[in-house]
Amino acid sequence: MNNNNYLLTSESVSGGHPDKMCDQISDSILDAYLEQDPLSRVACETSITTGLVLVFGEITSKAKVDIKNVVKETIKNIGYDKPGYGFDSESCSILIALDEQSSDISAGVTDSLETRETDSQEVGAGDQGMMIGYATNETKPLMPLPIFLAHELTKEMTNAMKNNTIKYLRPDSKSQVTVEYNSDHAPQRVDTIVISTQHDPDVNNE
Structure with missing residues (x-):
C-alpha cells in the first residue's frame, strides 16, 4: 500500500x-402509535437478552396499542x-414499563421558547x-463505499436466510x-471483507 x-473500515449488522x-421493536411501537394518533409522543426504548424483551420509556398518546403483539410480530418478521x-417470538417473555411523558419535557415541547416569543407553531x-x-x-x-458495501452484504445474507436460499443461515x-x-480520498480497492453469521449447529467451515 502506498505510504500516503x-x-x-465499516461494519453492518443484520x-x-x-x-x-431493539431498534426495530422500538420503531414498530412508534409506528403503531402514530398510525392511530399522529400527535403521539413516544420515547420508547427496548432492551433484550435471551428469551426476554423489556420495553420501557415514556409515551403520551390517545392511541390504544397492543404492545406485546407488536413486539411478537416484529420478532417473527425478523426471523x-x-x-x-x-x-x-411466541415463547419469549415481554416486560413493559411505560409511563406518560414527564411534565418537564412536555412543557418544553408544548410551550417552547419559540412559541412563547413569536407566533410560531413549531414545537420544541x-x-x-x-x-x-x-x-x-x-x-x-x-x-x-465501505459502509455501503457492508450494508449490501448483510442485506443479501438476510435475503438468503428469509427465502431459504442458504438453508443453514439464522x-x-x-x-x-x-x-x-x-x-485524494478516492477509493482504490477493497482490502478486506469479513462476514460472520449465526447458523445451524451442524454446519462446519468446510
Whole structure:
C-alpha cells in the first residue's frame, strides 16, 4: 500500500443482531402509535437478552396499542420463529414499563421558547442529539463505499436466510468491509471483507 494511502473500515449488522432487534421493536411501537394518533409522543426504548424483551420509556398518546403483539410480530418478521434459534417470538417473555411523558419535557415541547416569543407553531425538542457524518459521490446513495458495501452484504445474507436460499443461515449476521483510499480520498480497492453469521449447529467451515 502506498505510504500516503489509508484504510477505512465499516461494519453492518443484520436485523437479527440484538442492537438492530431493539431498534426495530422500538420503531414498530412508534409506528403503531402514530398510525392511530399522529400527535403521539413516544420515547420508547427496548432492551433484550435471551428469551426476554423489556420495553420501557415514556409515551403520551390517545392511541390504544397492543404492545406485546407488536413486539411478537416484529420478532417473527425478523426471523426468530423457532425455539432452537435461542429467541422465539411466541415463547419469549415481554416486560413493559411505560409511563406518560414527564411534565418537564412536555412543557418544553408544548410551550417552547419559540412559541412563547413569536407566533410560531413549531414545537420544541424533547431531547438533544449530536450527529456526525458526510455525503459522498462514491456511491449512488451518497454513502461512503465501505459502509455501503457492508450494508449490501448483510442485506443479501438476510435475503438468503428469509427465502431459504442458504438453508443453514439464522437471523443474526455481521459484515465488515475495509477499503483502501488514496491521498485524494478516492477509493482504490477493497482490502478486506469479513462476514460472520449465526447458523445451524451442524454446519462446519468446510
